[in-house]
Amino acid sequence: MLKGEHYEIASDGTLIAMATKPGMPEAASSLADTLAEEKGAEEKLSAIAEKGGDQATTL
Numbered sequence: 006m007l008k009g010e011h012y013e014i015a016s017d018g019t020l021i022a023m024a025t026k027p028g029m030p031e032a033a034s035s036l037a038d039t040l041a042e043e044k045g046a047e048e049k050l051s052a053i054a055e056k057g058g059d060q061a062t063t064l
């Protein structure tokens with residue numbers, strides 16, 4: 006699960022960069038919202054993993 010969030014964060018960052026260059030501010034803004042959600046999920050899963058919740062990192 007945590008690995009998946011990292012993948013999504015990296016993908017969202019790349020897509021935001023791509024959407025910004027051709028002048029697609031609406032898409033970049035929407036993707037920024039998604040990125041914020043992914044970062045929130047990553048923080049929650051990291052906290053679970055730090056407490057020993059292996060399922061947060063392995064699924």
Ligand SMILES: [Fe+2]
Pocket residue numbers: 009010013043046
């Ligand atoms: Fe996610």
